[in-house]
Amino acid sequence: MPWHPFLAWLFGGVGVLYALSGAGYFGLLLRGDERLGRAAHWALLWALALHFLFLISVALFAHGTILWSIDELLRWGSWGVAFSYVLTLQFKRRGDPKRLRALGAFVLPLVLLFFLVAGPPRGVEVPERFRSLLRLIHIASNALGLAAFAVAFATSIAYLFAERALRRKQARTSLSRLPPLDTLDAMALRMVWLGFPLLTIGAVTGAFWAMRLDPNSPPIGWNQAMALIEWVLFGVLLLLRVVAGWRGRRAAWGTLLGFLVGCAVLVGYAIRSGPR
Amino acid sequence: MKEFFVLGLSHHTAPLEIRERLALPPLALPEALAGLRQEANLKEALLLSTCNRVELYAVAQDDGGKNHARRWMEERARPAEIFQALYLREGKEAIRHAFRVASSLDSMVVGEPQILGQIKEAYRAAESNGAIGPVLRRVFTQAFAVARRVRRETAIASGSVSVSSVACDLAGQIFESMQGKRVLLIGAGKMAEAAARKLAQGGAKLFVLNRSLARAAELAARYGGEPRGFSELESELKLADIAISSTASTRFVVEYEAMREIVRERRYRPLFLIDIAVPRDVDPRVGALEGVFLYDIDDLRRVAEDNLLLRRKEAEAAEKIIEQEVASFERASRESSLKPIFGAIDAHVRKIIRQELEEVFGHKKSIEAKDIDRAIERAASKLLHPIFVELRRAAENGNIGWVTMVPRLFGISTKEIEKESTQKDPEPPPPLQKA
Numbered sequence: 001m002p003w004h005p006f007l008a009w010l011f012g013g014v015g016v017l018y019a020l021s022g023a024g025y026f027g028l029l030l031r032g033d034e035r036l037g038r039a040a041h042w043a044l045l046w047a048l049a050l051h052f053l054f055l056i057s058v059a060l061f062a063h064g065t066i067l068w069s070i071d072e073l074l075r076w077g078s079w080g081v082a083f084s085y086v087l088t089l090q091f092k093r094r095g096d097p098k099r100l101r102a103l104g105a106f107v108l109p110l111v112l113l114f115f116l117v118a119g120p121p122r123g124v125e126v127p128e129r130f131r132s133l134l135r136l137i138h139i140a141s142n143a144l145g146l147a148a149f150a151v152a153f154a155t156s157i158a159y160l161f162a163e164r165a166l167r168r169k170q171a172r173t174s175l176s177r178l179p180p181l182d183t184l185d186a187m188a189l190r191m192v193w194l195g196f197p198l199l200t201i202g203a204v205t206g207a208f209w210a211m212r213l214d215p216n217s218p219p220i221g222w223n224q225a226m227a228l229i230e231w232v233l234f235g236v237l238l239l240l241r242v243v244a245g246w247r248g249r250r251a252a253w254g255t256l257l258g259f260l261v262g263c264a265v266l267v268g269y270a271i272r273s274g275p276r
Numbered sequence: 277m278k279e280f281f282v283l284g285l286s287h288h289t290a291p292l293e294i295r296e297r298l299a300l301p302p303l304a305l306p307e308a309l310a311g312l313r314q315e316a317n318l319k320e321a322l323l324l325s326t327c328n329r330v331e332l333y334a335v336a337q338d339d340g341g342k343n344h345a346r347r348w349m350e351e352r353a354r355p356a357e358i359f360q361a362l363y364l365r366e367g368k369e370a371i372r373h374a375f376r377v378a379s380s381l382d383s384m385v386v387g388e389p390q391i392l393g394q395i396k397e398a399y400r401a402a403e404s405n406g407a408i409g410p411v412l413r414r415v416f417t418q419a420f421a422v423a424r425r426v427r428r429e430t431a432i433a434s435g436s437v438s439v440s441s442v443a444c445d446l447a448g449q450i451f452e453s454m455q456g457k458r459v460l461l462i463g464a465g466k467m468a469e470a471a472a473r474k475l476a477q478g479g480a481k482l483f484v485l486n487r488s489l490a491r492a493a494e495l496a497a498r499y500g501g502e503p504r505g506f507s508e509l510e511s512e513l514k515l516a517d518i519a520i521s522s523t524a525s526t527r528f529v530v531e532y533e534a535m536r537e538i539v540r541e542r543r544y545r546p547l548f549l550i551d552i553a554v555p556r557d558v559d560p561r562v563g564a565l566e567g568v569f570l571y572d573i574d575d576l577r578r579v580a581e582d583n584l585l586l587r588r589k590e591a592e593a594a595e596k597i598i599e600q601e602v603a604s605f606e607r608a609s610r611e612s613s614l615k616p617i618f619g620a621i622d623a624h625v626r627k628i629i630r631q632e633l634e635e636v637f638g639h640k641k642s643i644e645a646k647d648i649d650r651a652i653e654r655a656a657s658k659l660l661h662p663i664f665v666e667l668r669r670a671a672e673n674g675n676i677g678w679v680t681m682v683p684r685l686f687g688i689s690t691k692e693i694e695k696e697s698t699q700k701d702p703e704p705p706p707p708l709q710k711a
Binding site for chain 1: 431434442445446448449450451452543544545546563566567569571575578579582
């Protein structure tokens with residue numbers, strides 16, 4: 001089914017606004033020009049509003065069904081990433097807001113990537129078997145978990161770059177405009193703490209739903225195995241942070257690894273044939 | 277703006293010995309300013325006295341004012357020495373100078389933030405002395421705005437240029453806040469002390485470790501910190517967030533093997549290690565350990581020099597801003613100097629028209645068309661008479677510029693003049709009628 005022109009327009013508008021916002025944040029990071037940061041922030045706020053309208057419109061065209069496919073997960077997930085970032089900016093009482101904004105240069109590319117990969121809705125017929133509360137909870141918690149892990153991922157990348165620059169005594173690079181290392185580390189930890197329970201709920205509900213859908217299907221396939229690895233990685237990471245005091249560089253690498261495995265799960269679902 | 281001038285000396289023209297002879301303590305400023313104003317007969321005056329400059333920004337009543345002010349300055353130092361060092365800038369040059377000084381482009385360390393505060397203080401002192409008038413108010417209000425613009429639009433004030441400030445900036449790239457952070461000062465050098473003081477001002481808790489416990493206690497007391505014996509070095513390093521080392525030791529005080537163990541026990545908590553000592557106190561291999569950020573004196577100096585270089589580069593952009601602002605200030609000044617002339621012309625024209633209207637209609641109960649013609653004629657004659665008289669005089673003196681300019685003032689084109697000359701001979705203006 002072709003896209004509805006209204007949805008196509010919305011999709012394009014949101015994509016352009018996210019791209020503009022990302023470019024503005026990059027400008028802030030590279031040149032330190034606060035005006036670019038402010039413009040980027042406004043573009044992001046508009047993108048968020050338009051993105052939400054897009055999500056609601058998609059749901060209306062699907063007769064009120066939301067979160068019924070992997071594309072939907074990415075669509076809501078990308079909105080969640082942008083929304084969590086804005087919330088972080090809004091409610092971060094301490095620290096320099098300009099430096100927090102510079103972090104947008106790492107967050108926005110992820111938002112745009114997820115949004116574009118999800119693409120516009122391919123069709124609005126939702127198979128009856130997908131209209132299930134269990135599946136809704138499964139995808140919603142995974143979308144929120146994805147958003148939290150994506151922010152943790154972006155923050156960890158920023159941490160690794162900033163830490164490397166400091167170690168190499170390159171104190172006057174654009175990376176010095178990022179938030180301090182301890183802020184980045186704490187933000188990544190908070191996001192992993194937030195994402196892990198959501199991932200757990202997603203995994204449990206996913207397993208139940210799969211069993212209900214097809215009791216004869218094998219208990220664990222490639223995607224489930226990767227999801228399990230992701231869950232174990234984040235679980236171990238949290239454990240090591242608490243018990244062994246992991247932080248900084250090694251915690252950032254752990255977050256990166258966990259998130260990439262999570263992406264592999266998404267890719268696995270995306271390339272699977274049939275409704276996603 | 278020609279009457280506005282700057283007279284003074286700065287680090288560019290005078291060594292410290294001369295500057296300090298002329299410098300005025302803040303408490304002595306009001307009295308000096310009052311004396312100077314009286315002696316030099318200055319309409320407005322502001323005295324700026326910092327460690328790098330002593331300058332008088334003033335508006336003179338007459339030409340003698342500048343000479344009196346110069347003499348006043350020379351008397352305060354040895355005239356022979358100060359003569360070469362003093363500079364006088366007037367009008368546009370003086371405005372540019374004020375803008376550059378406020379924007380910290382004329383400072384010893386370009387982009388340093390203190391100068392703006394010092395000028396504001398001097399301005400307040402002059403204002404409370406009644407020495408600020410319309411000229412200085414406009415110049416300095418604009419100078420403060422220009423300084424803000426320069427800071428906003430360039431990176432002139434970015435990055436620290438002193439070793440101790442660089443250390444604090446770097447700490448700010450690792451830790452969000454100094455509040456509650458433990459700063460360990462190992463040994464005591466001036467630079468280390470300055471860095472520790474800045475960190476303590478940010479809310480960090482200072483621990484001073486010295487071979488002499490008495491010296492450690494003395495230093496700790498000064499900054500509200502705690503003294504420690506040298507034997508506690510390892511246990512303190514396990515707890516510290518920032519450690520600044522500057523001992524006179526000829527061998528490493530912080531060794532690699534010991535530090536590797538300390539890092540493990542710290543559970544990879546970040547430690548910013550600043551080694552200001554020469555020879556170095558910290559084994560350079562320590563910098564490779566996880567969670568340790570080691571900067572020695574050369575690293576800090578390099579950052580400071582990079583910052584200074586960047587500021588100089590940014591100064592070029594700032595100079596362009598200054599030029600724009602000087603030009604727009606001059607334009608605004610010219611426009612504002614025309615205001616009273618516009619006002620006077622406007623009042624004059626209105627007064628004449630009102631007088632003539634009252635004269636013609638004042639005692640009449642009804643208005644007739646011929647009365648309106650008469651009123652127009654009377655008002656036009658009265659308004660145009662002095663212009664025609666001046667034009668005739670200008671033509672007699674060969675001042676053609678005037679003759680061609682006046683029709684332009686009334687929006688009369690050359691074509692209209694030509695048309696008029698072909699129709700009839702120009703008539704002399706009607707005689708001025710007595711009201």
